[in-house]
Amino acid sequence: MNDILLGLAEAARLIVSFDPELIEITLRSLQVSVGAMVIASAIGLPFGAWLAINRFRMRRVVIALLNALMGLPPVVVGLIVYILLSRSGPFGVLGLLFTPTAMVIAQVIIITPLIASIAHQAIRELWADYHDLLISLNTTKSQRIRALLWDGRRALLTASLAGFGRAIGEVGAIMIVGGNIDHATRVLTTAIALETGKGEFALALALGFVLIALAIAVNFAMHALSRTERSGRW
Amino acid sequence: MVASILPLHLTGLEVHRRGKRLLGPVSMTLKGDGTTVIIGPNGSGKTTFLRALHGLERCTHDAAKWQADEETVRARQAFVFQSPIMMRRSVQDCIAYPLILAGQGKTNARAAAAEWAERVGLSAALTRPAHVLSGGEKQKLALARALIRQPELLFLDEPCANLDGRSTREIEVILADARQSGTRVVMSTHDMGQARRLADDVIFLYGGLIHEAGPKDAFFSAPKTPETRAFLNGDLLP
Numbered sequence: 001m002n003d004i005l006l007g008l009a010e011a012a013r014l015i016v017s018f019d020p021e022l023i024e025i026t027l028r029s030l031q032v033s034v035g036a037m038v039i040a041s042a043i044g045l046p047f048g049a050w051l052a053i054n055r056f057r058m059r060r061v062v063i064a065l066l067n068a069l070m071g072l073p074p075v076v077v078g079l080i081v082y083i084l085l086s087r088s089g090p091f092g093v094l095g096l097l098f099t100p101t102a103m104v105i106a107q108v109i110i111i112t113p114l115i116a117s118i119a120h121q122a123i124r125e126l127w128a129d130y131h132d133l134l135i136s137l138n139t140t141k142s143q144r145i146r147a148l149l150w151d152g153r154r155a156l157l158t159a160s161l162a163g164f165g166r167a168i169g170e171v172g173a174i175m176i177v178g179g180n181i182d183h184a185t186r187v188l189t190t191a192i193a194l195e196t197g198k199g200e201f202a203l204a205l206a207l208g209f210v211l212i213a214l215a216i217a218v219n220f221a222m223h224a225l226s227r228t229e230r231s232g233r234w
Numbered sequence: 235m236v237a238s239i240l241p242l243h244l245t246g247l248e249v250h251r252r253g254k255r256l257l258g259p260v261s262m263t264l265k266g267d268g269t270t271v272i273i274g275p276n277g278s279g280k281t282t283f284l285r286a287l288h289g290l291e292r293c294t295h296d297a298a299k300w301q302a303d304e305e306t307v308r309a310r311q312a313f314v315f316q317s318p319i320m321m322r323r324s325v326q327d328c329i330a331y332p333l334i335l336a337g338q339g340k341t342n343a344r345a346a347a348a349e350w351a352e353r354v355g356l357s358a359a360l361t362r363p364a365h366v367l368s369g370g371e372k373q374k375l376a377l378a379r380a381l382i383r384q385p386e387l388l389f390l391d392e393p394c395a396n397l398d399g400r401s402t403r404e405i406e407v408i409l410a411d412a413r414q415s416g417t418r419v420v421m422s423t424h425d426m427g428q429a430r431r432l433a434d435d436v437i438f439l440y441g442g443l444i445h446e447a448g449p450k451d452a453f454f455s456a457p458k459t460p461e462t463r464a465f466l467n468g469d470l471l472p
């Protein structure tokens with residue numbers, strides 16, 4: 001109990017004093033997770049929509065696979081990305097290992113199935129509504145996908161945010177591919193793991209509170225952003 | 235003048251679902267002009283027939299012969315559904331959508347949508363979300379959306395089912411206008427008064443089959459079969 005209070009006090013002190021190190025790793029956390037969310041959304045949302053409107057033989061298999069990929073253990077993803085990016089690996093020449101880019105890559109792999117799967121669910125319902133109309137209007141496949149993505153944007157925002165939530169709280173994969181290097185790849189979650197290991201519980205907790213606050217703030221910000229839009233009432 | 239997609243020749247058109255025949259066999263010719271009204275009791279296959287003509291139902295292969303290629307045929311038709319489908323957009327954007335699809339600029343499309351909204355009496359609702367409209371207003375929206383691309387062939391499935399008397403007359407005026415400007419109308423209705431006012435030809439569907447068809451006057455004044463007579467009199471059908 002005392003530790004938690006100390007953690008809160010420490011968190012308050014760090015935030016009020018604009019602790020430069022805290023700001024640095026917080027911004028890096030944001031940068032990596034937002035980057036991963038944007039890229040994963042750009043892949044996952046259209047793919048989810050595409051999956052919702054197409055009937056093909058392997059469809060059930062693909063959906064089952066997608067759902068299975070949602071449960072992909074991040075540590076394993078980290079390990080595989082590590083091997084691919086390591087000096088002797090196929091992408092070793094790019095020199096990406098232990099960079100924020102490597103962390104983004106790992107997180108994209110982890111959250112894309114999640115975003116695609118939630119998007120698929122939402123778009124499938126909307127497609128059931130729109131099906132006859134869009135067929136009757138003689139739309140092309142890409143017009144259908146665009147209409148569904150646009151009209152389903154509220155639900156899709158939730159999909160993206162779920163992806164962001166998973167990314168910002170993730171530690172296993174980015175620890176492996178990022179290496180938790182000070183001033184280079186240290187983010188909130190890896191810093192928490194480190195401080196906890198050192199027995200610095202107050203500092204670790206303080207970072208934890210900042211992490212939670214950040215996740216909540218981003219959610220609020222995105223929802224507020226979507227609500228300022230006039231047609232956001234849907 | 236662009237070549238017409240009509241007449242449409244149907245030979246042995248059938249629609250099956252779950253091993254049951256819902257419609258057909260239907261063999262007939264849909265001529266290039268006028269208004270055809272489809273009547274018949276609930277479940278007689280009116281919706282199925284209209285949807286099959288529009289290409290929304292899986293039906294007998296090669297039963298329908300149009301005068302143009304599939305793409306042209308599809309592009310020149312519009313359909314107003316029995317229960318209107320509202321997109322999650324404003325009334326104006328819903329009506330403008332077919333023009334946007336056709337590649338028109340947003341500003342133009344919206345201006346045209348505002349004009350059509352005016353014609354169907356939805357001016358006051360332009361910026362409202364489409365799904366909050368009343369049932370009748372939704373039908374008016376669907377009509378405006380169908381007419382905005384000035385289709386050559388327009389299908390309407392009970393377009394006035396939820397409308398009050400005044401709105402019904404307004405819609406009938408719009409449909410008569412559309413017919414004047416060359417739109418071929420094929421519609422179903424349960425309103426015999428409306429059938430008399432709008433139809434050139436009448437088709438009586440019963441049990442998925444065309445039971446009787448012909449020019450309006452002959453059809454209403456001298457129905458040939460006892461079933462048609464019974465239906466027109468509002469009696470129970472055998």
Ligand SMILES: Nc1ncnc2c1ncn2[C@@H]1O[C@H](COP(=O)(O)OP(=O)(O)OP(=O)(O)O)[C@@H](O)[C@H]1O
Binds near residue numbers: 281
């Ligand atoms: N997908 C389907 N599977 C099985 N039966 C169907 C299907 N679609 C329609 N039917 C049946 O086909 C028959 C004709 O339906 P349809 O909707 O064409 O009738 P309708 O003449 O439009 O009736 P209403 O006047 O009530 O609108 C009905 O008995 C209906 O239950």
Ligand SMILES: [Mg+2]
Binds near residue numbers: 280281282316391
């Ligand atoms: Mg019907």
